[in-house]
Amino acid sequence: MSVTISEQPLAEPSQPKVNLLGLTRAELEAFFVELGEKKFRSQQIMKWVHHFGVDNFDDMKNVGKALKEKLNARAEISAPEVSHFSESKDGTRKWVVKLDSKNSVETVFIPDGNRGTLCVSSQVGCALDCSFCSTGKQGFQRDLTVAEIVAQVWIAHRSFGTPENKGVRHITNVVMMGMGEPLLNFENVINAMELMKDDLGYGIAKKRLTLSTSGVVPKMYELYDRIDVALAVSLHAPNDQLRNELVPINKKYPLSELMKACHAYVDQSSDKRRVTIEYVLLEGVNDNFEQAYELIELLRTLPCKINLIPFNPFPHNPYKKPNGMRVRAFQEVLQKAGFVSPIRTTRGDDIDAACGQLVGLVQDKTKRSERWQAKIETQTVKVRPAQ
Numbered sequence: 001m002s003v004t005i006s007e008q009p010l011a012e013p014s015q016p017k018v019n020l021l022g023l024t025r026a027e028l029e030a031f032f033v034e035l036g037e038k039k040f041r042s043q044q045i046m047k048w049v050h051h052f053g054v055d056n057f058d059d060m061k062n063v064g065k066a067l068k069e070k071l072n073a074r075a076e077i078s079a080p081e082v083s084h085f086s087e088s089k090d091g092t093r094k095w096v097v098k099l100d101s102k103n104s105v106e107t108v109f110i111p112d113g114n115r116g117t118l119c120v121s122s123q124v125g126c127a128l129d130c131s132f133c134s135t136g137k138q139g140f141q142r143d144l145t146v147a148e149i150v151a152q153v154w155i156a157h158r159s160f161g162t163p164e165n166k167g168v169r170h171i172t173n174v175v176m177m178g179m180g181e182p183l184l185n186f187e188n189v190i191n192a193m194e195l196m197k198d199d200l201g202y203g204i205a206k207k208r209l210t211l212s213t214s215g216v217v218p219k220m221y222e223l224y225d226r227i228d229v230a231l232a233v234s235l236h237a238p239n240d241q242l243r244n245e246l247v248p249i250n251k252k253y254p255l256s257e258l259m260k261a262c263h264a265y266v267d268q269s270s271d272k273r274r275v276t277i278e279y280v281l282l283e284g285v286n287d288n289f290e291q292a293y294e295l296i297e298l299l300r301t302l303p304c305k306i307n308l309i310p311f312n313p314f315p316h317n318p319y320k321k322p323n324g325m326r327v328r329a330f331q332e333v334l335q336k337a338g339f340v341s342p343i344r345t346t347r348g349d350d351i352d353a354a355c356g357q358l359v360g361l362v363q364d365k366t367k368r369s370e371r372w373q374a375k376i377e378t379q380t381v382k383v384r385p386a387q
């Protein structure tokens with residue numbers, strides 16, 4: 001079988017070095033064959049890179065001198081710089097990862113009992129411009145490479161002190177829910193998730209690796225063909241009229257098509273799979289009883305759970321977070337109809353660890369947030385009154 005390395009060509013001594021953080025197992029094997037080495041030797045290297053978090057070939061104790069020399073000449077293990085790190089009182093950790101002189105993304109780790117969830121970014125900014133999302137307000141800058149996506153897991157994994165803590169598993173779950181729309185950086189996200197699932201990578205179980213999408217329908221079908229992971233869909237509205245306003249991609253792929261794609265996901269899975277529906281509650285916009293009943297109707301036949309996420313406010317935005325009573329009342333309607341619908345509370349408040357916040361404060365190159373502010377001031381943004 002011939003494998004091509006999609007992201008970067010095999011480096012000759014005069015060429016840029018191949019970054020091993022961005023190579024899947026098959027690609028690394030192909031690279032080893034290219035080096036004149038046995039394929040299986042690449043497994044040793046994968047363990048050093050991903051399990052032990054080593055960034056230097058000379059530290060790989062059981063690797064022979066000749067191979068180390070070849071690797072030093074042709075390859076590197078290169079992660080972007082961490083420009084900011086903070087840890088909250090509740091154990092939430094946040095990294096601002098500086099990709100280049102102009103672009104940064106965020107990665108957040110959220111511990112919860114035995115579970116540790118890492119929230120990973122796939123793009124700098126986002127082109128889809130959902131009205132309540134600070135990442136969307138930054139506009140789209142660029143896609144992350146496979147190495148940049150995987151590096152977020154590598155950085156977080158290393159922060160727990162590998163290899164000293166061998167056996168203690170801190171990152172049990174990964175969600176592609178950081179900055180960006182993962183299905184619009186398709187190939188790189190698939191390859192990165194493959195490495196996250198790989199036992200020689202990060203060994204994340206398929207049910208614990210979740211891709212979240214705002215509903216790029218054709219790419220959802222392609223995803224099912226390519227990789228088996230859990231699916232989350234950012235719904236936020238029970239009808240097209242409101243969803244067109246909140247999640248503009250709905251104008252291209254309306255709810256009827258999105259629902260079909262969700263059913264297809266459940267149908268094609270061999271085990272009893274559910275879709276996670278994400279519903280950000282915006283006071284007076286999508287949180288009244290009538291909308292809860294409409295949501296029940298829409299999701300009645302879909303095996304799913306509904307995560308209710310009270311809106312996380314950020315500057316220059318017209319929306320409000322509903323109070324706890326309102327959120328619970330909405331939840332109760334869904335629960336009475338038989339839906340599992342947990343309320344996802346914000347974690348790491350003291351370090352601004354919610355979606356897109358810190359980078360949002362320092363980065364707005366398209367001036368989209370200024371335009372947004374102007375829009376609010378001229379009151380062209382529709383916000384329904386609280387009821």
Ligand code: SAH
Nearest residue numbers: 132133177180181212213214234278311312
């Ligand atoms: N683009 C993908 C994944 C990144 S967004 C998607 O939209 O699904 C991850 C989640 O954070 C989405 O469900 C998104 O709707 C939610 N989100 C965005 N801005 C938010 C905010 N201000 N408050 C609460 N949740 C937000």
Ligand code: SF4
Nearest residue numbers: 126129130133136214
């Ligand atoms: Fe993009 Fe997701 Fe934010 Fe929408 S919610 S703008 S799709 S990152």
